[in-house]
Amino acid sequence: MLPEPDPARCRDLADDLRSAGYTAEALRSGWGDAADDAIARGLRAPADRALGGRADAVAVLGRLFMLGMPQPAASVTLALPRTGVDGLVRLGLAEVDGDDVRPLAVVRPQSYADASADGGSSWWIASDLDEAALGGPLPEDHVLGVGGASLTLAALQLPTPARRGLDIGAGCGIQALRARRSVDHVVATDISERALAFTRLNALLNGVDGIEVRLGSLFEPVTGERFDRVVSNPPFVITPRVADVPAYEYRDGGMEGDDVVAAFVRGVGGHLEPGGVAQLLGNWETRAGVPGLERVRGWVEESAVPLDAWVVERESLDPLSYAELWVRDGGTLPGTPGFSRLIDAWLDDFTAREVTEVGFGYLLLRRPAEGEPTLRRFEPLHQSLPGDGLGVHLAEALAAHDRLTALDDEGLAASALVVSPDVTEARHHIPGQEDPTVIELRQGGGFGRALGVDPGLAALVGACDGDLPVGVLIDAIAELLEADAAALRADLLPRVRELTFTGFLRFA
Structure with missing residues (x-):
């Protein structure tokens, strides 16, 4: 059990870490991408080797709090002048072992990117030492x-x-x-x-x-x-x-x-x-x-x-x-x-x-x-995610779902839609043939979905620029394809609902 954290000591430690420039970017720059990735796999030696004889604050804190390696007490005192060794001990983050300070916890700088208004956060997250630092299985x-x-x-x-x-x-x-x-x-x-x-x-x-x-x-x-x-x-x-x-x-x-x-x-x-x-x-x-x-x-x-x-x-x-x-x-x-x-x-x-x-x-x-x-x-969506912004995507999908639920097909046909800015289209042709054999819509954000579409739906998505209602666009496409307009509406409107929920299309 850790001691009850003291607010003043936590403020001192935060000030020290900030002054030292103890960030994820500084650590990754110090020991390189390969060593940084190795740490996630429980391998400390590449990062320690890359730091070499460096004794600056980032190197000392990186070894102590990221690699779980004891550091000289004098070096820790220089790196954390407000907190000092005594402050780390009182916070339960380290112990004194002769002339060294031995870590009892990881303190990891964590950058968190977010697609919402303020763009993200940078935190320091303390947790228990991993198996690489402990040299064996974890305690329960x-x-x-x-x-x-x-x-x-x-x-x-x-x-x-x-x-x-x-x-x-x-x-x-x-x-x-x-x-x-x-x-x-x-x-x-x-x-x-x-x-x-x-x-x-x-x-x-x-x-x-x-x-x-x-x-x-x-x-x-x-x-x-x-x-x-x-x-x-x-x-x-x-x-x-x-x-x-x-x-x-x-x-x-x-x-x-x-x-x-x-x-x-x-x-x-x-x-x-x-x-x-x-x-x-x-x-x-x-x-x-x-x-x-x-x-x-x-x-x-x-x-x-x-x-x-x-x-x-x-x-x-x-x-x-x-x-x-x-x-x-x-x-x-x-x-x-x-x-x-x-x-x-x-x-x-x-x-x-x-x-x-x-x-x-x-x-x-x-x-x-x-x-x-x-x-x-x-x-099931068994593919890699494209990156940040999932929370925003989920919120937009729920809002779209609620709006779609309130619309019958006539109401949807009267709505104007626009293509989301992260959506691209790929067409695959057999050499020598004019018409594509596959038309695929791809989503750069959200869950990174990709789906095959037919020429009618591809034409509708391509025409959704917010100016004309969906029903008017479908009628025009039906005339171009020499198809029955009512049948084409019955075919396309359920798929328009799906594309709007999943973020390919948005209400104008």
Whole structure:
């Protein structure tokens, strides 16, 4: 357990880190792109080798807080003149070992890009030392730092303003910090006192107020309360319920299979205000022949409070690949004692429950502001994402959905649309032939979708410049193609709805 973070010492440390120029960009410049990428794979030596004999503040702090390497106390004092060695010790971030300072935590500079108005944030995020610094498997109360999944969830968060927010399974506090940028007050919960101490520390270190921490599992700490925004990177990793398999607090919710995600989906509706949105990451099993996304659909339908749902499956793994991923994540590598035993435990668990595949993805759940749910979308999107702006894209998609729901086909035909600026068209021809064999629309933002379209839809999209209503354009295209106008409307309008929801088209 970390000591209660002292606000004055956190301010001193923040001032020191700022004065030292301790940023992600400075570190990457100091040890190079290849070494920076190696750190993410648990390899410290390339970065240390690249720093060589450098003794400036960025190099000292990089070795201490990023590589987990002890540093001379005199060098740390020079790098952190306000905080000093004593301040680090009192914050629980380091200990004194003779003439050296030994780190007890990672303090990672994290740049967060955002497509919303102010463009992003730069934070320092403290968390527990990783297995490379520890030299072995992680302790079960390990508090995870910022990884790819947590950055993705931060990017997915809606940027629209809200009054009250809830972060379930706060960990080091990265989601609460991100939520606080658009939410007035955030309650951050976790089953780990240590995780909540890191959340408090990181809020103070980054000068962010309005984050309240509470101890407890899932919705227990907020019984009877409702929120406008809920976010969670829950401990969703499927772990065998076997005595000698480590149950890491940061990833294992203590339930069988994917039950922790199911419990969240079934229970979150009662904690959402009308119009409130919950966003989370999760795993789901394909079990006994029932596809994972269909099981998620069942959880949504079992919610006592009816919910809109948009679930995206980003990838799926077979049981062996899934087991290997998470055994390695805990610091047990092939060839080390216990690796085969842990793999067998995972495979035995999956076999006993007839699991043939595990999906991973994102869930957006919304309590309708009024009436019944109108959005039920469960889709696999197994491709890389184009970059930032996902939160903005989701907010725009929800707004488009609500507007489309209020329009019948006649109303849609009377609407003027424009092509989104990130959309491009590709045409593929067989050599010597005038007409294309494939016409493809590609999206540069959002989920980076690509879809084949026929000449009629391609012509309609190309003509959407906001001047004429969709119905007028379809009638003109029907005349050009010598097609029946009514039949073409019936064919194109449902696809126009889809293109507008997914962001290829926008209302003018």
